[in-house]
Amino acid sequence: QVQLVESGGGVVQPGRSLRLSCAASGFTFSSYGMHWVRQAPGKGLEWVAVIWNDGSQKYYADSVKGRFTVSKDSSKNTLYLEMNSLRAEDTAVYYCVRWGESGVTLDYWGQGTLVTVSS
């Protein structure tokens, strides 16, 4: 079965960096694009970034463009989100989500990892 397990969250000071990881299993990771979606405490869902299955294309939300970088290592079945220049408004649970095939978007979600940006 498809499993996505995020890690790397924690408390970080404003302006610092953090790298999130998402370990994937139960499917051929190299064949799927992957997304990051976040949810601030008590708020709705915000799409963050996407990477194509082969890493050839990436898109970002304007709110993170230039600060966050998404990447994937298919040899390790792992998705990453490098987050720099963190701000208080980046505080959220970050979900790793698979981009399904045949128009089935965001089909499997991880449990999420909490990032808190605070001094």
Added chain:
Amino acid sequence: DIVMTQTPLSSPVTLGQPASISCRSSESLLHSDGNTYLSWFQQRPGQPPRLLIYKISNRFSGVADRFSGSGAGTDFTLKIRRVEAEDVGVYYCMQAKEFPRTFGQGTTVEIK
């Protein structure tokens, strides 16, 4: 960016009764490939979201058939035929026509 607007934001429902959530997009979600990329997600309390419906009306694997989606263009609806206790949570629509992906504000379904 495409703006997604859901109504109502809160929906108190009696067990066994139907529920309906509307979602409107600021522009048509009809893609040049002929598909309309509108999805619905359910988020139960304390859980990550899960996919219910994709491309307007296709139920995802394992989703109960009391959930149905309909609509076209810019107006879409999620219906729950007879609400059960496990349906309590927040429901989101999302457009997958273009990047950035955008979600509606969410509709909370609660039992009266």
